[in-house]
Amino acid sequence: MPTPDFILDLRQKVGHAPLWLPAVSAVVVDDQNRVLLTLRQDFGEWAVISGILEPGEEPAAGILREIREETGIDVELVRVGCIDVTPQITYTNGDEIQFLDICFLARYISGDPYAADDENTDVRWFAVDALPPNIRETTLLRVEKTLAGGPEAWFRS
Numbered sequence: 001m002p003t004p005d006f007i008l009d010l011r012q013k014v015g016h017a018p019l020w021l022p023a024v025s026a027v028v029v030d031d032q033n034r035v036l037l038t039l040r041q042d043f044g045e046w047a048v049i050s051g052i053l054e055p056g057e058e059p060a061a062g063i064l065r066e067i068r069e070e071t072g073i074d075v076e077l078v079r080v081g082c083i084d085v086t087p088q089i090t091y092t093n094g095d096e097i098q099f100l101d102i103c104f105l106a107r108y109i110s111g112d113p114y115a116a117d118d119e120n121t122d123v124r125w126f127a128v129d130a131l132p133p134n135i136r137e138t139t140l141l142r143v144e145k146t147l148a149g150g151p152e153a154w155f156r157s
Contacts, residue, residue: 006055016094023086023099024063025050025138027146028075030108030125035143037132038070038115039122042091046126047136048143050101059102071123073111081105081146082154086138103142 010019025048028036037046051066053059060077067075086099113123126132128147131140145154 004052004054007052011095016096018088018096018098021097021099022053022059023050023101024053024059024066025101025103025142026063026067026075026077026106027081027103027143028067028071028073028106028108029147032125032127034125034127035131035147036071036073036108036113036123036125037135037139038120039124040136041119041121043136045134045136045139046132047139048103052099060104063102063104063106067106068116070115070117070120071111071113072116073113074109075106076109078105078107079151080153082142084138084141084156101138101142103146105146 007019027048030036036049038049039045040047049067049070051062053062064075064077067073081103083102086101088096088098090096115121115123128143131143148154
């Protein structure tokens with residue numbers, strides 16, 4: 001999925017200046033307790049499925065859309081797992097972004113996962129104790145906190 005039009009419009013006004021954006025992500029697990037990760041085209045690292053919310057979009061609807069767009073699978077959302085702020089990210093074109101992320105725990109329902117868009121080059125299931133070495137730090141945090149077992153969401157205070 002290319003950069004959303006509303007961000008392109010903002011970039012015309014603010015250039016590469018830092019943007020603060022609402023985002024969603026999901027730790028998707030299957031019945032074997034494996035985690036679904038995508039290999040990001042932009043950074044070459046494995047990550048949980050994530051994306052930017054469209055203006056006015058509800059977080060749950062947004063992450064369901066992102067999961068479908070990026071992997072082609074269907075899931076059910078279980079609960080919010082964690083809420084965090086990413087470090088500032090600078091893309092190769094100079095754009096600076098920081099995300100407020102709401103991460104959901106999602107249970108796999110159906111479909112064969114594949115890299116369904118140009119954001120990812122691969123999609124695979126991983127055992128939690130055998131995650132790949134080239135993994136985003138934010139993904140490690142989200143997997144750890146979301147799978148911690150409690151019903152409450154984790155957040156920094």
